[in-house]
Amino acid sequence: MFNRRSLSIMKRELREKVLSRGFLLMTLLIPLIFVGLIFFQMYLLNYDSNSTASLKIISESDQITNSVRNEFNKLPIVETKSYVITYSTMTKSDFQSQLPGFQKDLLNDKLTGLIYIPLTADSNKLVDYYSKNPNNNSLFNKIKSPINKALINIHFAGKDISDKEISYASENVDFNGYRVSTGKNIKAEGEGNQILSFVFSFLLYLSLILSGTMIMRSVIQEKNNKIVEVLLSSVNSKELMTGKIIGAGLTSIAQMTIWLIPLMLVISTSWFVLPQDLIMDITLFQVFYVLLNFFIGLITFLGLFATVGSIFDNDQDAQSSIWPLMMLLIIPFYIAISMQNNPEGMIGIVASMFPFASIIVMPARMALVDIPGWQFFTAVIVNIATMLLIFPLAGKIYRVGILMSGKKPSWAEVLRWFRYKY
């Protein structure tokens, strides 16, 4: 199947792709865009924490009012005046009767929110919040703790409990994550591996979509420009398809390797020192595994994209019919991203060995948990089996498709091609 002629085709594909400006740009830009995105997200988070609010806190007793004011005044956001808070005390019935008076301020954003702390909060910790946006979690996260502390202080006041113990009681629980795995010491886990899991999902997904679309376009172009008949007078369709797919596959694997080089250097050298929080627990073997599994899956995907390209003779028709193939990429991508919460869930485990899905999901999962050897192995075997199963069918459609022109064929017609003797 792969011979002198496929080699010539492959070399041409490589020359055209790897030496193109687009390839260089993509290869360099993607990591930059990626870093840019991370900074953008950090900026957004930061921006959010700097947001301002003006709050009115009304309590049912002066004791609560004072205690709450005390706690809020300790907060940096209050000190910097990004949160402006006014306090007052009134009974429940007074508050109810004055509530309509606040409506205008709340609606025209003079007031972000109105908090009412009744006496009963001392026993049930229930506080009322009135606002245009009563589900403002980012605001709740900031004001929860001081109100909680204020209530605790009141609750335990005069109960012969030391400040130290009250302070202990008012602290929330914090988790220190440790990665437990076979054959290694138990290590503290930072955010590094979660980022890595995301990086893997994103890069693999992106690369598959880019190279898939590219080979599809290239097949359509050959069909459209009528080069295909000239080519077929020298090579057969299998040699052509093989050469094109291997050429595109090597291009993508080269690109992926370039993208992963920084990671490999981080793992294998001490040139870079990452902050404790970002240390990544991954081995070189795993990186090579990602590349191998990616290559096998990539070849299958390229085969499918090339086949879709061969069916149509213009980009628009192809684009509108490619969605089933896109689903095979998008669904695994979402699984990989959402799996971060629980990488040992059933969906995560199955998807990491499932045909097509494993290419993206396995690396993403691998970054999060230790994968048993048999699962690594199964994913590769399943991918190879899928490839062997798909290629004879894809090759058949390709062979018929590349010489078809004219009106857009229906799927039923494409199925009929299987019966053609070509």
Add this chain to the structure above:
Amino acid sequence: MYALEVRNLTKTFGSIKAVDNVSFSIPEGAVFGLIGRNGAGKTTTIRMMMNIYLPDSGEVFLQGSKIGQEFKDMVGYLPEERGLYKKMKVLETLLFFAELKGKKGRAVEKKANEYLERFQLADRKNAKVEDLSKGNQQKVQFITTILHDPEFIILDEPFSGLDPINTNILKEIILELKKQGKVIIFSTHLMDFAEKMCDHITMIDKGKLILNGPLAEIKSKYSQRNVSINYKGNISFLDSNPIIEKIEDYGNSTGIKVKEPEHVQQLLKLLVDNNINVTKFNANEISLQEIFVELAGDGLENNSGMEVKYV
């Protein structure tokens, strides 16, 4: 032995029989014309000869043995629908297509440059194909067809889109190739072109072979019953004569077709006996066009069961 033999090729697409039991042979050194109107099945036949399509049945033999991949290396094929990689440079394109045929290295590059020189494209060898004019792209395509020095050259409507000067260069090269003993196969719907260039003809219509053989033999056979006359007088008495098959008035001259070749002399006698003043009597003239119309003309529409004629 024949250079190439096509035996009983048949190809069906869905319910359409594109090629129906077609057989013909191409002698060594022939300039062979595969003719027929558009959609007759020429391209499908060529694609089967090139192993691009698998025939439903039938086989193609190269010097007595069944063709395989090695045949593709021996062929230069210029399809009717041409195509090149638009972003590739001219010389790069030429070398790529030669490489596909297994030819690479200095010698090929030298030859490529020679051909470029000859077609006045030498200064464009590093230009991108898309920057060339249509005619120049055609020339590049033609060079890709012959650069690897093929034994068989299949040209599908090779002159379409070329100006007279380049048509001449192309003809020159084709004649050179013929002198070198290459087999040249033309596929065309232009009859007078085929008549000028080809020494062997195969005519296909609606997927069926309707004529096959050396051009000279075909012409002499069909001309035997055709007479072209110029005259003064009234020849309407011929209408009812049993030796006459058809009379067609072309204005300047009149074409008369008799039923058997030996009727030609009787016709002349009849005209003289009836005091017709015959100024010209030509008993050996028929164009390929006329043969084609006769075989594949309207008559065929009504009589699709018409027998295949071999010469």
